[in-house]
Amino acid sequence: MTAPALPVPYIAAWSGEQTAQRQITCRADGIAYADEQRYDRDQHGVLWNGRAYARGTGRPRFGEVHPTRQRDAMAHLLCQVCGAPADRDARGTLWLLEDARADWSGWPDGLMTTHPPVCLPCARLAADLCPHLRGRYVAVRVRESDACAVLGRLWAPTALGTPRRLEKGVVSYGTSAARWVTAGQLIRSLHSCTFVDLDDAR
Numbered sequence: 428m429t430a431p432a433l434p435v436p437y438i439a440a441w442s443g444e445q446t447a448q449r450q451i452t453c454r455a456d457g458i459a460y461a462d463e464q465r466y467d468r469d470q471h472g473v474l475w476n477g478r479a480y481a482r483g484t485g486r487p488r489f490g491e492v493h494p495t496r497q498r499d500a501m502a503h504l505l506c507q508v509c510g511a512p513a514d515r516d517a518r519g520t521l522w523l524l525e526d527a528r529a530d531w532s533g534w535p536d537g538l539m540t541t542h543p544p545v546c547l548p549c550a551r552l553a554a555d556l557c558p559h560l561r562g563r564y565v566a567v568r569v570r571e572s573d574a575c576a577v578l579g580r581l582w583a584p585t586a587l588g589t590p591r592r593l594e595k596g597v598v599s600y601g602t603s604a605a606r607w608v609t610a611g612q613l614i615r616s617l618h619s620c621t622f623v624d625l626d627d628a629r
């Protein structure tokens with residue numbers, strides 16, 4: 428047995444969680460699964476990727492995000508590492524973000540991210556176990572955030588009734604494109620952000 432390193436993140440997919448191969452059809456106003464169920468769409472009517480739910484089965488796929496757990500974490504502000512509620516104080520919910528302060532003045536205000544927030548123990552664990560994160564990542568308190576878009580596969584209508592597969596992209600809720608995407612990750616835009624030092628609260 429080898430010593431455990433970082434826990435397998437809550438949002439990571441496992442090899443035992445197969446992606447469903449579903450037939451997609453065109454309707455007048457967008458795409459649909461041929462065997463669609465009510466749970467295939469979110470409350471905005473956006474279609475989501477189907478994937479089996481069997482967390483812990485097989486091997487973790489660190490590079491793959493499980494669509495249901497990512498959406499769950501992002502929608503309910505759960506820690507992306509352990510799945511418990513993310514940390515929140517008067518300055519807002521805690522996020523660890525790759526430092527991109529050079530991108531624009533006021534960053535990360537207005538940033539759209541697929542990465543859910545974190546709880547304090549997981550943020551500290553990550554910082555302690557991964558020294559390389561220091562300097563590359565910043566801890567940010569986010570007072571306001573809006574689940575406003577999805578990252579997913581775009582589709583286009585064809586004359587044959589079977590949609591044509593396009594590239595992946597970001598699609599905002601409430602747009603006509605939101606009917607032509609199979610979503611894989613929920614996106615939040617971040618506002619009223621404050622940089623914080625994780626060591627302060629020790």
Ligand SMILES: [Zn+2]
Binds near residue numbers: 508510549
């Ligand atoms: Zn956590």
